[in-house]
Amino acid sequence: MERLSVRKAARGAALVFLLCSSTASPALAAQANTNSKVKEPLVRVDVPEPSPQQLPSSSVLPAGVDTSGASYPGTSSTQSANSTTASRRGEFVIAPIPFSNEAFSFGIIPVVNYVFHVNPSDKESPPSSLVVAGMLATGDSWAIGGGTSLYLKQDRFRITGFGGQGSIGYDVFGVGTEDGDEGQSIPIRQEGTLTLLEFLVREKGKFYIGPRFNYRNLSANLAPRTDVLLPEGLDPMDLGAEFRTHAPGFKVLHDARSDGFYPTSGHTLQIIADFFEATKTSARLGEQDVRYQSYQLSYDHYLPLTPSQVLAFRGSVCAVDGNPPFYELCLFGLRSDIRGYEPGRYRDRLMFATQGEYRKTLGRHFGFVLFAGVGEVAETWDSFNTENLLPAGGTGIRFNLSSKRRIHLRADFAYGKNGWSWNMSVGEAF
Numbered sequence: 555m556e557r558l559s560v561r562k563a564a565r566g567a568a569l570v571f572l573l574c575s576s577t578a579s580p581a582l583a584a585q586a587n588t589n590s591k592v593k594e595p596l597v598r599v600d601v602p603e604p605s606p607q608q609l610p611s612s613s614v615l616p617a618g619v620d621t622s623g624a625s626y627p628g629t630s631s632t633q634s635a636n637s638t639t640a641s642r643r644g645e646f647v648i649a650p651i652p653f654s655n656e657a658f659s660f661g662i663i664p665v666v667n668y669v670f671h672v673n674p675s676d677k678e679s680p681p682s683s684l685v686v687a688g689m690l691a692t693g694d695s696w697a698i699g700g701g702t703s704l705y706l707k708q709d710r711f712r713i714t715g716f717g718g719q720g721s722i723g724y725d726v727f728g729v730g731t732e733d734g735d736e737g738q739s740i741p742i743r744q745e746g747t748l749t750l751l752e753f754l755v756r757e758k759g760k761f762y763i764g765p766r767f768n769y770r771n772l773s774a775n776l777a778p779r780t781d782v783l784l785p786e787g788l789d790p791m792d793l794g795a796e797f798r799t800h801a802p803g804f805k806v807l808h809d810a811r812s813d814g815f816y817p818t819s820g821h822t823l824q825i826i827a828d829f830f831e832a833t834k835t836s837a838r839l840g841e842q843d844v845r846y847q848s849y850q851l852s853y854d855h856y857l858p859l860t861p862s863q864v865l866a867f868r869g870s871v872c873a874v875d876g877n878p879p880f881y882e883l884c885l886f887g888l889r890s891d892i893r894g895y896e897p898g899r900y901r902d903r904l905m906f907a908t909q910g911e912y913r914k915t916l917g918r919h920f921g922f923v924l925f926a927g928v929g930e931v932a933e934t935w936d937s938f939n940t941e942n943l944l945p946a947g948g949t950g951i952r953f954n955l956s957s958k959r960r961i962h963l964r965a966d967f968a969y970g971k972n973g974w975s976w977n978m979s980v981g982e983a984f
Contacts (some may be wrong), residue, residue: 643670643674644668644669644670644671645668645669645670645956645957645958645959646666646667646668646669647665647666647667647668647669647955647956647961647980648665648666648667649663649664649665649667649955649963649980650662650663650664650665661689661690661691661692661695662689662690662691663687663688663689664687664688665685665686665687665980666685666686666687667683667684667685667687667980668683668684668685669681669682669683669956669959669961670682670683670684672704672705672706673706676706676707676708677708678708678709679705679706679707679708679709680705680709680814681705681814681959682702682703682704682705683702683703684700684701684702685700685701685702686699686700687699687700689720693723694721694723695720695721695722695723696720696721696722697718697719697720697721697722698718698719698720699716699717699718699719699720700716700717700718701714701715701716701717701718701750702714702715702716709756710755710756711753711754711755711756712752712753712754712755712756712762712764713752713753713754714750714751714752714753715749715750715751715752716749716750717747717748717749717750718747718748718749719746719747720745720746721743721744721745722743722744722745723741723742723743723777724741724742724744725739725740725741725742726739726740726742726774726785726788726880726881726898727739727785727898727899727900727901728784728785728786728787728788729785729786729787729788729880729883729901729902729933730786730787730900730901730902730931730932730933731900731902731930731931731932731942731944732786733785733786733787734886734899734900734901734931735971736785737899737972738785739785740776740777740782740783740784740785740788741776741777741782742774742775742776742777742793743774743775743776743777744772744773744774744775744881745772745773746770746771746772746773747770747771747772748768748769748770748771748772749768749769749770750766750767750768751766751767752764752765752766752767752805753765753766754805754807760808760809760810761806761807761808762805762806762807762808762809763804763805763806763807764804764805765802765803765804766801766802766803766804766805766826766828767800767801767802767803768799768800768801768803768828768830769799769800769801770797770798770799770801771796771797771798771799772796772797772799772879772881773794773795773796773797774792774793774794774795774879774880774881775793775794776793776794787880788880789879789880791834791836791838791839792879792880792881794836794837794838795834795835795836795839795879796834796835796836797832797833797834797844797879798832798833798835799830799831799832799833800830800831800832801828801829801830801831801848802828802829803826803827803828803829804826804827805824805825805826805827806824806825807822807823807824807825808821808822808823808824809822810822811854811856812856813960815956815959815960815961815981815982816959816960816961816962816982817854817856817864817866817982818856818858818864819856819857819858819864820855820856821853821854821855821856822852822853822854823852823853824850824851824852824853825849825850825851826848826849826850826851827847827848827849827850828847828848829845829847830844830845830846830847830848830876830878830882831843831844831845832844832845832846834879844876844877844878845876845877846874846875846876846877846878846882847874847875847876848872848873848874848878848882849872849873849874849875850870850871850872851870851871851872852868852869852870852871853868853869853870854866854867854868854984855867855868862914862915862916863912863913863914863915864912864913865910865911865912865913866910866911866913866982866984867908867909867910867911868891868907868908868909868910868911868927868983868984869906869907869908870889870891870906870907870908871904871905871906872884872904872905872906873903873904873905874903874904875903880901881898883901883902883903884901884902884903884904884905884931885897885898885900885901885905886898886899886900886901886905886907886929886930886931886944887899887900889984890979890983890984891907891909891927891929891984892907892909892927892928892929892944892946892970893909893925893927893946893948893966893968893970893975893977893983894946894947894948894968894969894970894971894974894975895944895946895970895971895972895975896972896975899972900931900944901931902931902932902933903932903933903934904931904932904933904934904935904937904938905929905930905931905932906929906930906938907927907928907929908927908928908929909925909926909927909928909984910925910926910927911923911924911925911983911984912924912925913982915952915960918954919953919954920951920952920953920954921951921952921953921954921962922949922950922951922952923949923950923952923964923966924947924948924949925947925948925949925950925966925968925983926945926946926947926948927945927946927947928943928944928945928946929943929944930942930943930944931944944970944971945970945971946968946969946970946971947968947969948966948967948968948969948974949966949967950964950965950966950967951964951965952964955980961980961981962980962981962982963978963979963980964978964979964980964981964982964983965977965978966978966979966983
């Protein structure tokens, strides 16, 4: 499974739904007073995904990546048949996470994840997963949802299903690097529902390919304030409008990791394309047909140094074309591509992000990491330049929650262009 994550409340303040859009992220991400020059720390707590599969784009939930067909690296070839059978029994991972930050004075994210093998005699399929999670926070913010990732027939088939609903209040910034640097934002309330279905078939070796389908019914409205100016780049027609969208798409995956929970070697290559068709309904303009497309490319690589040390690398590219609402643009800092930034403070039609991480385990239960990365957002490919790079780096501690696998509760501390942040999650960043 790729990151089962109690990841990306205050950013992830919602497992679920926050998928309410790629937008919700800022909301959840702790945000300092945008009109102040004082750099307050950001605080994020992410929510676990329903297992390894890719979820709809969300600023709150880092979308997961599929797990590999390999077994948990701690499994010894000398284990007895009884211990091997026991290690394949189902296991609950429960994480009630309280949080407090500038966006919410108090909140809690309860998560229940059940990890299991659909067929205990199937030695090739990675563990499947069922998850139910939610969020309750001050400011009348809430979210609830759940989903599953199933690995079947010697990992021949991978099926993902997810659904969520919620209502989240947060601040949204403008579009582009300049607006992100200025830090001016407006209060937003976003509501809606969404679902994702995905069916992958292994075609050859470690290659998987298959269709996806997204459905979203989302709206974003200004909070009860009228004395605000919209940040540059935001389309005022997106506010107060309801977007009912459906998006057929496809996914191509090459998954050669040693393990889906804690990879120590191997790599993943992932390509996702979603083609959105939306009905935009607003009081001023009535109904309009809107089309836009979203493309994602990512590559993760893992290099073992010693049995307890791993170097992990990730690179990702995002591109959005057509006429998307602002919350469907590429959001920098989403899915832990770069830690140290509020997801959504920097957003645009194009984005790239790269990072590396040194991972060290300290016995069965503990560990720590060091990480650094850089990325950028831009409107066009020729707009990328070295002056607008967004660097970040930091460290984190790990605690293993599982008696059978290495599933980490992680706390990361990162420093970026706008200050420092910390977040808690379940599962590795990538």
